[in-house]
Each structure stands twice: as C-alpha cells, then as structure tokens.
Amino acid sequence: MSEKFLQVRDLSVQYRTDLETVYAVNHINFELEKGQTIGLVGETGAGKTTTALTLMRLLPEKTGRVTSGTVTFEGQNIYDLPDETMHTIRGHHIAMIFQDPMTSLNPVMTVGEQIAEALELHNTDGKTREQIEARVDEVLRMVGIPPERKTNFPHQFSGGMKQRVVIAMALVCEPDLLIADEPTTALDVTIQAQVINMIRELRDRLGTAMIMITHDLGIVAQTCDNVAVMYAGRIIEAGTAFDIFKGEIRHPYTVGLFSSIPNLREKTARLTPIPGLMPDPTQLPAGCSFAPRCPHATERCRTEPPSVWRSGTHVIECHLLEGRGGWTKEGRE
Numbered sequence: 001m002s003e004k005f006l007q008v009r010d011l012s013v014q015y016r017t018d019l020e021t022v023y024a025v026n027h028i029n030f031e032l033e034k035g036q037t038i039g040l041v042g043e044t045g046a047g048k049t050t051t052a053l054t055l056m057r058l059l060p061e062k063t064g065r066v067t068s069g070t071v072t073f074e075g076q077n078i079y080d081l082p083d084e085t086m087h088t089i090r091g092h093h094i095a096m097i098f099q100d101p102m103t104s105l106n107p108v109m110t111v112g113e114q115i116a117e118a119l120e121l122h123n124t125d126g127k128t129r130e131q132i133e134a135r136v137d138e139v140l141r142m143v144g145i146p147p148e149r150k151t152n153f154p155h156q157f158s159g160g161m162k163q164r165v166v167i168a169m170a171l172v173c174e175p176d177l178l179i180a181d182e183p184t185t186a187l188d189v190t191i192q193a194q195v196i197n198m199i200r201e202l203r204d205r206l207g208t209a210m211i212m213i214t215h216d217l218g219i220v221a222q223t224c225d226n227v228a229v230m231y232a233g234r235i236i237e238a239g240t241a242f243d244i245f246k247g248e249i250r251h252p253y254t255v256g257l258f259s260s261i262p263n264l265r266e267k268t269a270r271l272t273p274i275p276g277l278m279p280d281p282t283q284l285p286a287g288c289s290f291a292p293r294c295p296h297a298t299e300r301c302r303t304e305p306p307s308v309w310r311s312g313t314h315v316i317e318c319h320l321l322e323g324r325g326g327w328t329k330e331g332r333e
Helices: 048-055 083-092 111-121 129-142 147-151 159-171 189-206 217-223 241-246 252-259 299-303
Strands: 004-016 021-033 037-041 064-073 094-097 177-181 209-214 226-231 234-240 308-311 314-317 328-331
Touching: 004 048, 021 048, 021 064, 021 209, 021 226, 021 234, 037 048, 037 217, 048 064, 048 177, 048 209, 083 094, 083 111, 094 159, 111 129, 111 147, 111 159, 129 147, 129 159, 159 189, 189 217, 209 217, 217 241, 226 241, 226 252, 234 241, 234 252
Parallel strands: 037 209, 037 226, 094 177, 177 209
Antiparallel strands: 004 021, 004 064, 226 234, 234 314, 308 314, 308 328
16 A cells, blocks of 8 residues: 555645735645645635645745644654754655746756756765766756756746756655646646646656646646645545546536536537636635535525535535435534
8 A cells, every 4th residue: 555645634824914814725634645646726716826835834934824734744744843854855855846937947047057956955965066967967858958958047948948947946856745836837738738748757757746736627637646626725625536527426616617628529518617706715704615606505505614525535525415325424624
C-alpha cells in the first residue's frame, strides 16, 4: 500500500485586517500518497491558491493565519517546525509552480542563475560549481530548453518558454511534492497542451506526487488520480477521477461545472452557465454556500449546513444525499 505522506486535516485559513475577516479556507480535508496526483478544482476565489500557500507555509505574515487544523508532511506537522527546517523542506522536498511566470522570474538574472539558485540554497551534498551547472543543463533539457539558453534573461523567452523555466526551477531539486498553481494560465491552447504533457511525463519519470490547481476540467482528466472540488473555501466533493467524471451522483456545483464545458460533438448545444456569483467570503451564508445558485436548493439548504456523505471513495457535501441508498453520513467539521 502506498504511503500517505501528505495529510490535511480540518484546515481553516483566514485573512484578517482591521476592517474585516476573509474566511478563505474552511475545514478542508484531503490526503496524498507518494506518486499520486490530486486536482483542486473550482472557480476563482474558491480557496485553491490559499490552500497551496498554506501547504508551503507562505501565507502573508501580517494578515494570513491558520485558525484550525494540521498539515502533516512525512509525519510532521509543518506548522510545528522551526523556520530553518521549513526553509529546507520548501524547495527541496515541496516545490511550487506559481500561477504567473511573468512575475515568478527575476528580470535582472539569467534563467540559468535562477535555476542554479535553488540548488545552491539546498546544496546539502556539497555539489561543486561544475556539478551545479551540469544539473542546470540537465533540467533545462528535461523541460525542452537548449542549455545554451541559460545565459538568456526572462524577457528573451516567450510565455510558454518562461513557464518551462519556472517548472525547471521547481524540479531542479527533485522534490517529493510538486504544487502546480494554474500552470497554463495565459498560455495559448497549443502551448497549454505541451506544458501539461511535459509535467505529466516529468511526474511519471521522477515519481513526484503532485497537486494540480486549476479550473480546467480537461487538465484534471489528463493528469489527476483524485479530484477535490472547492467552493467558497470548502471541499464540497472529492473522489477518484472516475467518481467525479463518471459517477452517477454528483454535487450540483460539479454538475454545473461540467454543463459549462463546450461539447464539440454537439455543435448546436448551448453552454449552461452557473447563475449568480460565489458568496462574499467575509459573509458566508448560514446554510450551504452554494444554495443561492443551486437549482435544487430548499429552505433547509439555505439555513442548515449540509452533512458530508460517503459512498466508497466518493464524498459529497450536500443535503440532496439524505436518504439515498449506499451513502453513509459522516457529519461535518
């Protein structure tokens, strides 16, 4: 049996200012085994990036705080570790591909210097300068960039090539866990496909576990073993990729996500958008957060938070599962 080396339990994160409190992540649970990929799916503002920053312990110091729960990586709660230990883990054992390659790269350093910097910071086995340069060349080849271009600056690369450089920076120390936050944002469709195929091949070659953060269900279908659907800071549905894509029962929000995908086989079919907007994260509803937009919502949905229901590997947080055969009530954090 694979080892569950990342466990997130009852995690809540808030951003607090003098004026208001943003309830960004609310009592989420998931786990990851070595070599597996989990997709975090949802609209902008669902809490996906905040979850990633929490796993990296990179929340803004003055406003962001974990208010409940634990993040356990290889048996250790990362929020109990001293800063020095976390500096070693971050980049070396857990790496992140940030959302925008344009702002992830230093414009006054060559790409080779930026990739080498991660190796120099985590040079635990005493690599020489020649060995570091050789590793930079190796990882550039791995992501499809000629090593000769390591002396170029970021402005000399296209958007897709910049993203490849960012991926090289994340992979250079061969992390155990790679967090990819919208890795194809602002890339055209052809380059998106190339980047996703490359990430998948590198993951399979290196055996790296991965968290894929995206709103694109097509990317999830290509890359993920398990999926967690986030809405208003909660994981409202989770399961294997088969559960989410082929399951007979799905959360109304997940159904809405699939209904808003173009159907290339039925050219006359119209898209069905989800009406309304996500609730204000400073004033979440008393009941189900999706109730104001849900076509099946009842008065109970608007006033009473739903319980979590499980059927095998499939978990859904919704009142509609009440009384359905094969589903077991698990409660709610």
